Amino acid sequence: MNKQFLKTVFLKTLPVMTGYIALGIGFGILFNSHGYGLLWSVLMAALVYAGSMQYVAINLISGGASLITIALTTLLVNARHLFYGISMIGKYKNAGKKKPYLIFALTDETYSLLCGDDYPEDIDKGKYQFAVSLANHLYWITGCALGSVIGSAIPFNTAGIDFCMTALFVTIFVEQWLSTKRHLPAIIGLVSAVICLLIFGVDAFLIPTMILISASLIIFKRFIKEADNG
Amino acid sequence: MDNLYLILSISVIAVITAALRFIPFAVFSANRKTPNIILYLGKYLPYSIMAMLVVYCLKSVNLLASPFGIPELIGVIIVVVLHLFKRNTLISIAGGTICYMVLVQLIF
Numbered sequence: 001m002n003k004q005f006l007k008t009v010f011l012k013t014l015p016v017m018t019g020y021i022a023l024g025i026g027f028g029i030l031f032n033s034h035g036y037g038l039l040w041s042v043l044m045a046a047l048v049y050a051g052s053m054q055y056v057a058i059n060l061i062s063g064g065a066s067l068i069t070i071a072l073t074t075l076l077v078n079a080r081h082l083f084y085g086i087s088m089i090g091k092y093k094n095a096g097k098k099k100p101y102l103i104f105a106l107t108d109e110t111y112s113l114l115c116g117d118d119y120p121e122d123i124d125k126g127k128y129q130f131a132v133s134l135a136n137h138l139y140w141i142t143g144c145a146l147g148s149v150i151g152s153a154i155p156f157n158t159a160g161i162d163f164c165m166t167a168l169f170v171t172i173f174v175e176q177w178l179s180t181k182r183h184l185p186a187i188i189g190l191v192s193a194v195i196c197l198l199i200f201g202v203d204a205f206l207i208p209t210m211i212l213i214s215a216s217l218i219i220f221k222r223f224i225k226e227a228d229n230g
Numbered sequence: 231m232d233n234l235y236l237i238l239s240i241s242v243i244a245v246i247t248a249a250l251r252f253i254p255f256a257v258f259s260a261n262r263k264t265p266n267i268i269l270y271l272g273k274y275l276p277y278s279i280m281a282m283l284v285v286y287c288l289k290s291v292n293l294l295a296s297p298f299g300i301p302e303l304i305g306v307i308i309v310v311v312l313h314l315f316k317r318n319t320l321i322s323i324a325g326g327t328i329c330y331m332v333l334v335q336l337i338f
Contacts, residue, residue, distance in 0.1 A: 018320060026323070047241075048244045061236065061239050067238060070239050071246055080276045085252070086264050087272070103252055104248055104251060106251050163330040164327040166288060167327050167330075169283040170306055170313075171313050171322045176276070176280055180277070185274040185278045186277045186280070186281050188278050193285035193286070194285060213275070216278075217270075217271060221270065
């Protein structure tokens with residue numbers, strides 16, 4: 001592994017590094033404020049390694065949700081990973097022994113770095129994919145650990161810090177909104193969630209929402225596709 | 231008990247998350263064509279899910295009692311405005327969260 005290779009990987013992953021460390025710190029502080037220290041933060045970062053789900057998990061765990069609820073929520077919140085996988089099947093085809101780790105570490109951000117065709121020239125693709133995935137994973141673990149340490153070392157009034165999770169999702173929402181002309185899927189999500197929240201209440205609306213969203217997307221398929229072509 | 235619950239919870243989340251990442255590779259091989267409806271949902275579901283997650287975060291806000299969701303509304307507006315102008319995820323999240331913390335700790 002030469003210097004040039006490491007430099008390429010570092011520069012490519014730099015935006016993810018800043019994001020992961022900051023979001024990781026947020027997670028660590030938040031988890032710590034609910035009474036779960038460094039070990040738990042690191043364990044979660046290493047084994048789960050899914051940003052938004054980890055934030056949602058804090059709510060579930062500190063509220064004592066049942067394992068069934070935790071399982072179903074994970075299924076729904078992370079269902080999008082199914083689709084990342086589908087589009088990476090070809091790219092990871094020849095990864096050999098590295099393939100299981102590449103699949104395990106396929107987060108939103110790693111996907112965004114590796115899904116394109118803009119790989120550096122003259123590079124061992126498998127090695128490059130592995131290095132990018134591992135670097136991102138390490139940034140995330142570092143961020144979560146740092147946050148936990150900061151949260152316990154500097155006692156401050158954490159009331160309201162949960163809002164960083166809302167802010168994260170709002171930011172991604174705005175980013176997605178700006179990236180496309182097709183706003184119907186986002187609107188369907190918003191309307192479905194509000195309707196189901198009113199009908200099923202705060203503890204049980206995620207699953208009905210997902211079903212309503214999938215059904216609506218299929219029903220409105222023609223309009224969404226048309227907007228796509230326009 | 232609490233530790234056992236935590237370990238079980240983290241295991242459940244880890245196993246399901248990993249399973250979701252592995253399933254496509256197990257089900258659809260590089261040579262077989264993925265059904266169109268799956269590709270379609272894969273393309274558009276992320277937009278809907280993100281909207282759902284925003285609602286999920288705000289689900290416990292009570293609009294009928296003081297402070298009527300005003301801190302959340304201001305926080306969200308700050309995040310959106312910051313993001314439209316700066317387009318920098320970190321600035322948007324940090325700015326919105328700090329403002330929200332100030333609002334709930336000092337004002338409301």
